[in-house]
Amino acid sequence: MKLRNILIVLFSFQILFTLLLKYFSYQGDLSSELHEKILKYFTEADIQAGIDYSRRGFFVSIIASLLDFTLAGAFVFTPLSSRLEEFFQKKVGGNFYLVVFLYFISFYLIEFFISLPFSYYFGFVIEHEFQFSNMTFLDWVIFKSKSFGIGLFFGTIIMLVVAFVLKNLPRAWKYILPILSLGFGLLTSVLFPIIITPIFYDFGPIEEGSLKNKIVALSEKANIRIENIYVIKESQYSGHTNAYFTGWGESKKIFLYDTLIKNHTEEEVISVLGHEIGHWVHNHQTFEIVLGTIQTFLFCFLLGYVFQKVKAEELVPLKEFYSPSTLPFLFLILSLIGTVIEPFSAGLSRILETQADQEALILTNDKKSFINTEIKLAKDNKSRLNPHKLEIIFEHSHPTTLERIELAESWKGPN
Template structure:
């Protein structure tokens, strides 16, 4: 699931009149879990090393910026330019994000451009890659300038309860992001258009109708310009609701396989996973920010003079908050990952209940593994800290075993 999904009507009951017809013998034929290629294993192992480096980097860089006093100097510069509390906060956040982007640039270039081309995972020109990077930074800066002052206002007005109020406000903020992302943000990075195959579009809309999703629109994204990987999702709320398929997915899967993938994405929408995810995110944030508050105050009590920051309400505390949030991510992130895997499994079950296409599901997962250089049985460290989905191997096994409509 690459984007939050909105709620809709309850899922159809397996075996009800809205379900697909009983499968033929071909859809009950098991799919063997493909062994990973040597290239895929190298890609997986390299990704794990890059992940470990990035975790350490995300802690060490803000620590250096904070404890060296650089953050306080950036705040002083922002104060001279802004000449007011709100402009100072906005300017500081823009400068801080720019500094981080500059420090991250060598890593981003290697991990996001050089390495992806070396493994045949990217088709981007350098100009397209750099444009997307700059656009992403611009969106982050605009969002920080527009909303970043809120936590610091709450820190100043309610220093003992700010973490509670931020967690509460996180809920409507995430709903706002889900609402605007499909129409204001996603088109900055991708070209969205109507489906080029009207018959396939009709099949997808028919499937959506059986799933209880009405009024959605289907968009085809020109992703081949960026990548050879395959994906699809359902996103948006109300009038921004849409079904999105990458052109690489359409080219790489047969129609029955593609419809199972779409059934999975529709399952996220129908099962109300966006609401559950936002609520869990807010609970995790509540706990995380409580810990940040307690540890942050202890750090400032000891290092305030060295850092030039004496209060968490000072915008110069941003790198301290950032490194504490990164540490909390390691501690609390596995909770979110485990729940995400549960939701993805629910969506797999929904897709099979809707389509009865077990063999097609297994084949789709096998093709996704091949095209995305996946490892069907990743190790426990990956699963615990990084896996938002069940492993491809587990998903194929489930596709082979789950067919209650055929067992009756």
């Protein structure tokens, strides 16, 4: 069987599986046993609120997915991608890097404008309908424009660098790109709070007082030195809550959403931070970076192999590996690989998140606040309390709310 035909079969399976997974996600887990467990901590209204929010826009999401697949199929299995590259070659006289730039801009714009109505519907209309968003339409346009500009800027740089490596280092690119990917990831983690966050949010240092003292004490207990604690004004955009750490080495920065501080007690905020500290205590960030680098190495070798095999068949309109028109084909292969490894990636992530939850319980020794936090977070965010098992396996990077609560309930305290 030709590899091209295998790819078409896999692509078709991916489409069907995506739609099937959406259906199961819509249905959720309707077992009476799970329902009774949930009712120990939530009301029927809480359960229904999560169902309504998760189901809203179901058919629109199907249309969005089908359009994405149609665009991908058109660029990979028809001459569209090659002809677009040839068009730019004629316009600019064969300047390779200018062709790469123009091709990427075109591809980026096509994808952006196709997804824009769906982004507006899910990110503005539905968020207002469920009273999450505080944005005006102008706020949303500005926010989206910033995201567009940043994505275009970094995407262009990445594409030009990748094109240079592929064209000029045909034997070494499989080793160089993973290293560059690692370096870019590390650089991004450092620059994100310094450059990216201020573009979107207003934030400032946390006020002196009891909460700050408790955060510092918790960090010291975990042997983590906190350089600064910032409060992000998320309330200007939405009612969603979050908290995260940034930094490398011994010095860390903490970012708290003002909505988290407003909607939770100090003990509950500390419980959330205990979870984030748990990731640092167990070196999850380092582990994920190492694993991601190894994964990138494997992906590069696999992409090179599949490309050579498919190109040799001459049944898919492919130019050189470094040609910009090859980009959609490579994205398709990565997407197919992602579908296969998705349950393993999600499962590993849930293991790490559970470990961080356990560390939070150890550090705070306060399972009551942990449970109250999970209940509040689920209610405030209208979380789906009864997700389908397949959705959990393939898509959930975190344990379900009930699983996290039951973990805390079973915790016996420090030995």
